[in-house]
Amino acid sequence: xxxxxxxxxxxxxxxxxxxxxxxxxxxxxxxxxxxxxxxxxxxxxxxxxxxxxxxxxxxxxxxxxxxxxxxxxxxxxxxxxxxxxxxxxxxxxxxxxxxxxxxxxxxxxxxxxxxxxxxxxxxxxxxxxxxxxxxxxxxxxxxxxxxxxxxxxxxxxxxxxxxxxxxxxxxxxxxxxxxxxxxxxxxxxxxxxxxxxxxxxxxxxxxxxxxxxxxxxxxxxxxxxxxxxxxxxxxxxxxxxxxxxxxxxxxxxxxxxxxxxxxxxxxxxxxxxxxxxxxxxxxxxxxxxxxxxxxxxxxxxxxxxxxxxxxxxxxxxxxxxxxxxxxxxxxxxxxxxxxxxxxxxxxxxxxxxxxxxxxxxxxxxxxxxxxxxxxxxxxxxxxxxxxxxxxxxxxxxxxxxxxxxxxxxxxxxxxxxxxxxxxxxxxxxxxxxxxxxxxxxxxxxxxxxxxxxxxxxxxxxxxxxxxxxxxxxxxxxxxxxxxxxxxxxxxxxxxxxxxxxxxxxxxxxxxxxxxxxxxxxxxxxxxxxxxxxxxxxxxxxxxxxxxxxxxxxxxxxxxxxxxxxxxxxxxxxxxxxxxxxxxxxxxxxxxxxxxxxxxxxxxxxxxxxxxxxxxxxxxxxxxxxxxxxxxxxxxxxxxxxxxxxxxxxxxxxxxxxxxxxxxxxxxxxxxxxxxxxxxxxxxxxxxxxxxxxxxxxxxxxxxxxxxxxxxxxxxxxxxxxxxxx
Amino acid sequence: xxxxxxxxxxxxxxxxxxxxxxxxxxxxxxxxxxxxxxxxxxxxxxxxxxxx
Numbered sequence: 001x002x003x004x005x006x007x008x009x010x011x012x013x014x015x016x017x018x019x020x021x022x023x024x025x026x027x028x029x030x031x032x033x034x035x036x037x038x039x040x041x042x043x044x045x046x047x048x049x050x051x052x053x054x055x056x057x058x059x060x061x062x063x064x065x066x067x068x069x070x071x072x073x074x075x076x077x078x079x080x081x082x083x084x085x086x087x088x089x090x091x092x093x094x095x096x097x098x099x100x101x102x103x104x105x106x107x108x109x110x111x112x113x114x115x116x117x118x119x120x121x122x123x124x125x126x127x128x129x130x131x132x133x134x135x136x137x138x139x140x141x142x143x144x145x146x147x148x149x150x151x152x153x154x155x156x157x158x159x160x161x162x163x164x165x166x167x168x169x170x171x172x173x174x175x176x177x178x179x180x181x182x183x184x185x186x187x188x189x190x191x192x193x194x195x196x197x198x199x200x201x202x203x204x205x206x207x208x209x210x211x212x213x214x215x216x217x218x219x220x221x222x223x224x225x226x227x228x229x230x231x232x233x234x235x236x237x238x239x240x241x242x243x244x245x246x247x248x249x250x251x252x253x254x255x256x257x258x259x260x261x262x263x264x265x266x267x268x269x270x271x272x273x274x275x276x277x278x279x280x281x282x283x284x285x286x287x288x289x290x291x292x293x294x295x296x297x298x299x300x301x302x303x304x305x306x307x308x309x310x311x312x313x314x315x316x317x318x319x320x321x322x323x324x325x326x327x328x329x330x331x332x333x334x335x336x337x338x339x340x341x342x343x344x345x346x347x348x349x350x351x352x353x354x355x356x357x358x359x360x361x362x363x364x365x366x367x368x369x370x371x372x373x374x375x376x377x378x379x380x381x382x383x384x385x386x387x388x389x390x391x392x393x394x395x396x397x398x399x400x401x402x403x404x405x406x407x408x409x410x411x412x413x414x415x416x417x418x419x420x421x422x423x424x425x426x427x428x429x430x431x432x433x434x435x436x437x438x439x440x441x442x443x444x445x446x447x448x449x450x451x452x453x454x455x456x457x458x459x460x461x462x463x464x465x466x467x468x469x470x471x472x473x474x475x476x477x478x479x480x481x482x483x484x485x486x487x488x489x490x491x492x493x494x495x496x497x498x499x500x501x502x503x504x505x506x507x508x509x510x511x512x513x514x515x516x517x518x519x520x521x522x523x524x525x526x527x528x529x530x531x532x533x534x535x536x537x538x539x540x541x542x543x544x545x546x547x548x549x550x551x552x553x554x555x556x557x558x559x560x561x562x563x564x565x566x567x568x569x570x571x572x573x574x575x576x577x578x579x580x581x582x583x584x585x586x587x588x589x590x591x592x593x594x595x596x597x598x599x600x601x602x603x604x605x606x607x608x609x610x611x612x613x614x615x616x617x618x619x620x621x622x623x624x625x626x627x628x629x630x631x632x633x634x635x636x637x638x639x640x641x642x643x644x645x646x647x648x649x650x651x652x653x654x655x656x657x658x659x660x661x662x663x664x665x666x667x668x669x670x671x672x673x674x675x676x677x678x679x680x681x682x683x684x685x686x687x688x689x690x691x692x693x694x695x696x697x698x699x700x701x702x703x704x705x706x707x708x709x710x711x712x713x714x715x716x717x718x719x720x721x722x723x724x725x
Numbered sequence: 726x727x728x729x730x731x732x733x734x735x736x737x738x739x740x741x742x743x744x745x746x747x748x749x750x751x752x753x754x755x756x757x758x759x760x761x762x763x764x765x766x767x768x769x770x771x772x773x774x775x776x777x
Contacts, residue, residue, distance in 0.1 A: 041764060042764035042765065042767050042768050045761060045764060045765065045768065046768055063761060064757065064758040064761055065758055065760045065761030065764060066757070066758045066759055066760040066761060067758070112751060115751055115756075116748065116751065119744060119747045119748065119751075120744065123740050123741070123743065123744040126740060127736065127737060127740050130736060131733075143729075150733060154737075
């Protein structure tokens, strides 16, 4: 293979131009995967593909509407960050997905395997059903025997192949001396096959080959639905690329070397460039900058940083390069202590038993006892082991949990599909059931109710000249306040003033000169003004009073609606944030939230959530930061937005893909409806059993009755689930 | 009743054809994006062969 590739390289005309370094591997196209929560129609597909294909370096782009993602084949130097703005300009929200994790799900071996088994079971059951119908409609003697033998020839290999998942599960449960749903299933299938073979060999009247096959088919259908719903959500949630820094720049003497974060030691000097995240805890040795701590503490206001300040892993460096000396690495960093907090919170979380598990716990022993009793009863009554075994098999087949196996997956599939279309991913199997019970909702502020990005509030208060100068200065910096100011000013149609010698002074702001006068935009003290209590950037033009540009954290779209919707249905809404008193109070008043806590430490958040749980409340926690992670894990059910940190998304049960918060309230509504449907389905299944089981125990059940009861109950249950769409 | 000697193999064969066809569609990724494929037929930009 390698030899072929090398010779192929030499022969390829394009490579003649670069004959040097023949050993170097040919640069391969990279796969980029983007999650596109906002796409929904054929026009979206066309626009996204056109925009992406028009971008230089993109070889081919294809949208998958079902999974709401785009797969892009691109030149090796193209990065997903280059493509996201392209789509945002076209009006589509986009997030990067990790193609490494993606390649595993792309092939989706397990799903395909189940689908194949389902197909074989379906094919075999249809054929056997055809033969059985002729038996039921009066075939007798030799013809009936022949039909039974053909059925056996189809059913045995088909079940051996398609029933494998059940056999494997039942075996692994039995090996540790436990009972699960699969044990009665396997027992019913095997017993049905054995008695049917026996009956056929003795030219008997009743054979259950068709029942054994339809049973396998319906149960596999349930398994497959269940698998597909969960696999789609799980993969998409995990693939959202991690935000944590895997690499850091270590300074050795004057040289910079890029090393894995795991390789850093206490005392190492580490360079953190603007926009970079602190890889370890440490102390600043040199450099001046500002730090964004919002993901760790919930504070929106950047903190001024200079030599001597202690920094924590996870903080973002905003304006100037910083050199830090590591004081804690790896598991000792504050980031990891946060992770420990999550582990503690999770161990305290009461283990939730799903409705299906509750049903199975009642069901499995019940069925076994019933079937054993009817075997014993008939054996004592008639003394004929053949009749007794036949009836025991009939009881097992009729009670077999076709409808039970479909009751939950059919509903969750319909509900998850509905929520996915609204931009929510259900990561955990029982998340919907738990969401339905929620009576208290706890929100985080920064990054959850607000977008975590500052927004200029007093654009209209400034003269045109001031705005022009401010815009020119702001565009020279990548500080969040500058970026926001520049965006608002551009949108208002302001053109930048002509300045000379514009430089960014890390940690303070930007300065330049205009017609010989010095102009500055930055921190209050630096621009010659007094510090106010609001987030502001000050502009000073020599000889004039400095003016303030005020900012506030903008509300996330749908936040007000979501809070209102929760209050309307009588759920208690709380706001717990690590931000300052003023900022939290302002937001709480704006949204009408009466209960709010400011300056909460991560431990406080988790403790408050736990306290509520101990009072018997069912808490829904919505948060995005590292400081929320423990609270997310401690809550009854939790939701985090796609923009959240990796750790927060892992700890939560549901991930919100879009920017809009409004679907959260909807999700609760859907969850309540879904749980209602699940209970209804259990009731339907029970009613069928109550009608059919006495017939079976009395020895009146024929294969025809078994087939009818099984199919009707399965179909009714599925149709009932579909009402949810 | 001799007709059964033909009919049973024929019905099994037809069922088998269906099964093989289904396995082919699974293996050639035709169920990867059912929603998108349903919309794509409405698009003017065909993509079953390279664009001219």
